Amino acid sequence: MTIGEDSEENDDVVSMPKGSQRILVSVSCVSVVWVVLAIWAALFVSCPPATACLGLNEWGDFLAGVFAPLAFVWLAIAVVLQSAELREQRKEFKHNRNVMKAQAEEARRQAAYIGTQIQIMEALEQDKAIQVHLAHLRQWCFRRWPPHQGGYLTHTAPSEDQAFFVELTYRLFVAAHDKSEEKADKWNRLMDVDLEDLLHLLERIKMITARENESSWAMQAFLAGSVADLAVRKVVDQLPRPPLEVTRRYSRLYPQDGATD
Structure with a gap:
């Protein structure tokens, strides 16, 4: 693969806004910490060993209690990230529209210049x-x-x-x-x-x-x-x-x- 092909592939990749990246990393870290703490509490805090005092129903309720907040948080984060992405897209569309207007104006000026040269x-x-x-x-x-x-x-x-x-x-x-x-x-x-x-x-x-x-x-x-x-x-x-x-x-x-x- 040549350098030119690499640059074309990199141009096709849509990068995530830096603010969204920070939010995603932060929430991921918090989620990992949350799961680790929940497992630690289940194994060592309640009644060690946990398998001796928790039945299948209790394990199901425990996992539901652990991951339900995470699901809600990730849903909220998904909405926030989607909103941020839409804002970025609107900014990009506005920028592209301004660029196209500038190009159209330049094309009109070029056409007028060429027309004047032809008349001369x-x-x-x-x-x-x-x-x-x-x-x-x-x-x-x-x-x-x-x-x-x-x-x-x-x-x-x-x-x-x-x-x-x-x-x-x-x-x-x-x-x-x-x-x-x-x-x-x-x-x-x-x-x-x-x-x-x-x-x-x-x-x-x-x-x-x-x-x-x-x-x-x-x-x-x-x-x-x-x-x-x-x-x-x-x-x-x-x-x-x-x-x-x-x-x-x-x-x-x-x-x-x-x-x-």
């Missing part, structure tokens, strides 16, 4: 996807309207993806919202862009901002600070309405037409 990871994945869309948007704009040609949307625009997105949406917002004397010039320069290209640009911007709620707080703050949705809405409101077959291709800009069969 998902938000970071969305941030990466948005970064990719921002890079593709800038590259597409630079190919479509090379900055050196002096186009309104890309001329002197920054080459960093996020900075370009902020500048792009700002130029769209100013062209559609500014009421100053320069508004007509900026809007006219924006209208020099092919309508299909402009709608495609606005659709891609809406596709990026649609991921805002699933991204991290930092990315949400960036997208909110770019006023992209407001800029797109103002430009779309001032554009001449395209034919229905065109609006259906841009469901984010014209959701009602996109949902129409």
Whole structure:
């Protein structure tokens, strides 16, 4: 038998409370002393030799008188020991219940922590996807309207993806919202862009901002600070309405037409 098996067997043994052990030992000693004294009294005190003066009936009465008190005492002791054991069991059950509550609370905290970590990871994945869309948007704009040609949307625009997105949406917002004397010039320069290209640009911007709620707080703050949705809405409101077959291709800009069969 190995040491591990010995320890497992020892764990299975239920030990008696120390108070109960002391009571059991004390009563056992008293019982032994009681029996010894009773036998000594029967043999040497009454009328030695006892067998000469005690008949069978007297021996029966004598033994009954000796062991009846012991039986009562042991019955009382059994009740006391059982009560003590029940108290210990209640304490153990209470302790186990508290331990289980603590474990359940710890499991809930672990689940909440894991859920938070999953949300953070998902938000970071969305941030990466948005970064990719921002890079593709800038590259597409630079190919479509090379900055050196002096186009309104890309001329002197920054080459960093996020900075370009902020500048792009700002130029769209100013062209559609500014009421100053320069508004007509900026809007006219924006209208020099092919309508299909402009709608495609606005659709891609809406596709990026649609991921805002699933991204991290930092990315949400960036997208909110770019006023992209407001800029797109103002430009779309001032554009001449395209034919229905065109609006259906841009469901984010014209959701009602996109949902129409």
